[in-house]
Amino acid sequence: MAPIKLYGNPFSTATMRASASLHEKEVEFEFVQVDMKNGEHKKEPFLSLNPFGQVPAFEDGDLKLFESRAITQYVAHEYADKGTPLISNDSKKMAILRMWIEVENHQYDQAASKLVWEQVVKPMYGMTTDPAVVEEHETKLGTVLDFYEKTLSGSKYLAGECFTLADLHHLPTINYLMSTQSKKLFESRPHVNAWVSDITARPAWSKVLSMLKR
Known part of the structure; x- marks a missing residue:
């Protein structure tokens, strides 16, 4: 069987999300770095893997995927018997987990990614941060994190007492935002702050971060 390949850039939040799932599942894979500075992601042969010219792309045998959240969910299901159980066999627990995956994608990430971009x-790239945009999206993210604070006051993780994809999907943007002024949004909410400390200390995440130093 052909080896699993993840194509991307180690600094890309979407690439980090996909690689985190592979490390959590203890699945061996080949990382193929895409030179985005030279526009490799906008040219063939990469466009045959992701027609939208964005990282990451993923191959497992004859299966080809793009979109990081689709990749993480495939990895969690296909390799359910390996590593960390990132999903649940219980339909109700899985429904809650999927809800949180949607919250991360459509509520949290809309503000968080904009803050990563600005700050x-x-x-x-030598561009100027727009303070008004930062303020606007900090307000939006704060509203989302208020809901997280309430949820995390009753459970260790977003979808219950176990670490899941719902938590994992947040890691890349949290990693970058904790080096900016926006870290106050996380640190000022005790339960959110404890959750951030927990998930960012995971050994699998350390392996993702080690790729930044190569």
Whole structure:
């Protein structure tokens, strides 16, 4: 069988999300770095893997996937017997987990990714951060995190007492935001802060971060 391949850039939040799932499941894979500075993601042969020209892309035998959250869910289901159980066999628990996956994607990430762009990505490329945009999206993220604080006051993780994909999907943006002024949004909410400390200390996440230093 052909080896599992993950194509991406180690600094990409979406790539980090996909690689975190593979490390949590203790699945061996080959990481193929895509040179985004030279536009490799907008050219063939990469476009045959992701026609939208975005990282990551994923291959497992004859299966080809793109979109990081689709990749993480495939990995969690296909390799359910390995590593960390990132999903549940219980239909009600899985429904709650899927709800939180949607919350992360459509509520949390809409604000968090914009803050990463303004405070991390733009300075890297010599662009100027817009304080008004930061303020707007900090307000939006704060509202989301108020809901998280309430939820986490009653459970260790977002979807219950076990670490799942619902938590894992947050890791890349949290990693970047904790190096910006927006870290106050997490640190000022005790249960959110404890949750962040817990999930960012996971050994699998440390392996993802080690790729940034290569």
